[in-house]
Each structure stands twice: as C-alpha cells, then as structure tokens.
Amino acid sequence: MLHDVFTPSVQHVLDIAGIFVFAISGALLAVRKNFDVFGIAVLAEVTALGGGLFRDLVIGAVPPAAFTDLGYFLTPLVAALLVFFLHPQVERTQFAVNVFDAAGLGLFCVAGTTKAYDYGLGLTASATLGLATAVGGGVLRDIVANEVPSLVRWDRDLYAVPAIVGASIVALCLRYDALNGYTTGLAIVTAFVLRLLAMRYHWRAPRAWNRRSAAAEDAA
Template sequence: MTGLLDLAGIFVFAISGALAGVRRRLDVVGMAVLAEITALGGGILRDVVIGATPPVAFTNMGYVLVPLAATVIAFFWHPRVERVLGPIMVFDAAGLGLFCAVGTQKALDAGLSPVHATLLGVITAVGGGVLRDILSAEIPALLYDRQLYALPALLGSTAMAIAYVLDSHGFIPTLTAAVLAFTFRILAMRYGWRAPLARGVSER
C-alpha cells in the first residue's frame, strides 16, 4: 500500500512540475524533464542516503512512466487540470504531504533513528520541488520558507516517526501524516502564515 502512496506522490509532484513547465512556456521536452525531476529527485536522494541502490526510480518502470503520463495530461489539458483540480501549489502541497510520510517510513524501515528518519523524510519531500524551482529559474521555496514549505513537511515527518515509535504501521498512519502536512501547507497558503524573519529584519 505504501507503494501506491509513493506513486500517488510521484503523480501529483509530476503534475506540479509539468504545470510549472507550462507556466514557463517550455516545450513538451522541458515539461517532461520538470515532471520527472520534481517527482523523482527527492526519492532518489533518499534511496542513495539509506543505501537502497540502485534507487527504485531506476528499477521500477512505473516511477518513470507516471511522470510521463502526468506530462501528457498537463500538455493537452492544463487549463482544465488547473480549473478542476486546483493550481500548481495544491499539487505541490499534496506531493509534499505524501513524500514526507512515505520518505520517513522508508528511512525508519532502513534502520535510521526517528530523528534522522524525520530529517530524511523532509529531504524526500522538498528535494524534487527545489530542483524544479532551480530549473524553472525561481528561488526555491525552501530557501525562503515564507509560505511554510519545509515546516509542513517536518510536521508530517514527525507525525510519521511518532506513529512508528508507537508501533503504528501501515496505510492509515502514513496517510494521516500525509494529510496533516498537506492541510498545514494549504492553511499556510490560505491565511498567509509565514515563518519569522531574523530579529530586527523588516518585511519588504
């Protein structure tokens, strides 16, 4: 079941990457590159860290085909996708939630401590988005967490680690942690919640 959640996270992150390509007026190749790197970047880094090599992205054909399918959907129906299912940031928030939970669980299953697994879950969640922003010539949201990007991932990863320590495993705790991170991220965007600036630094 975790595999299905992983593929779901790959799909929504891939959609966000492909839509970013549309917004930047890239051709279909550029859209596919952004979709693949957004969907797989964080997971590849996670697998390398825990020693799961070659990374699953290079051994499971579905991990490559799902972002390509997302690219096709965005290429032909991007106005409808954004109108019916929400803008790019909603997909990004969904991917963030799914990846922080799944990434933390995989790290815990690999034997990492809850603290280190939480950190790796955050890296899994934000890694693809950072690469997408860099390739799109935008400042990565992680570097100016003014709309709370890393903190929702940290919340979801922490919840996943706590559930694991309490011997709660499987689909329900993973999905709960993902929804928790997703909800926090959406609320932060909706109500303009911001991470604090350094003392004495004023808003521009």
C-alpha cells in the same frame, strides 16, 4: 533490517502516488513558464523523482528505485502528457501547481520517513529524510525553472514546516508502534492541509530577531 513498516506493495503505491502528484505540479509550472513538450517532461521527471532519488542514495537503496522500476520513470511522463493536453488556462495554473505540490508534500514526507526507517535509520534521521524526500523535488523544480526555491524564500508561505509535521507524526507513530493505515492517512492529510492553510492565510516563518536591514524588501 528493522521491522517492515509497510509491505512492499503499499510502499510502492505511496511512492507512485507521490511521484504522480509531484509530476503534475512540475508539468503545470512548465506550462506556466511556457516550456515546450520536452521541457514539460523534464520538469515533471525532476520534480517527481528528485527527492526520492536523494533519499535512496542516502539510505543505500542502490541503484535507486527511479532507475530500477519502469513505473517510477513512466509515471511522470504520463502526468506530463495529461498536463500537455488537459491543462487549464495558463493564468489559472498557479493555484493548481500549489495544490498538487501540497499533495506531493504530504505523500512524500510520509513515504520518505517510513522507507528510511525500514532501512535501519533512527526516528530523527528518518523524519529528516522524510522532509528531504518531500521538498527535494520542489527545490530542483524551481532551480530548473530558473526560480529561487520556495523553501528558502522569506516571502513565501510555509513549505518545509508542514512536511516536518507530517514526518514527525510518522516518527511518533513508529515510536509507539501505532503506524497503520489510519495514522498514515492522518500524517498525509495533516501535512497537506497545513500547507494549504499556509497558502490561504500566508503563514510564514520568522526571520532573524531584531533584524535591521531592509535590503530584501527594497530589492523586492
């Protein structure tokens, strides 16, 4: 195995923190969609564990941590319970969903990249898996909630780009042996803030050059 980026305990803390904030976002979306308590728990679990499960399967960390660490499974249930009793009024939950989702995006793009690198992947592959870890749970959340995933919607603010930036910062720090607590925090905060700014100022990725069809706008 290549050199350990983080101690197992630090990696575990990053994973649990990302799982918790993603689970909060999934549970809040379930409340907004008027799901029952079981639906809230399911959406919290899917959102929290989907990206990490995909990452672990790709890098060969089997069985995945979601099935070997009870904390990984129970943390989304705790988040779902908190949301069930303490969620804000339904009409105000969308902002909270977006904020917690942005926090999870920042945490998971970093945790995913470092774990992939620690399992022997190259920098580019590690950053790619960091991206997949960050966006995978959100994609599954939207699918289960019967929504087109934000990741592929042209009319939604930048979602993958902040995760790509965060994962790239980690990859660069690994390349120059500069990954530590400060640079890790910088990568997390950068991805988080970029996502918030994208939502605030409605930054969107460009569509096809010289696009002629107006079908998407007409359908909307």
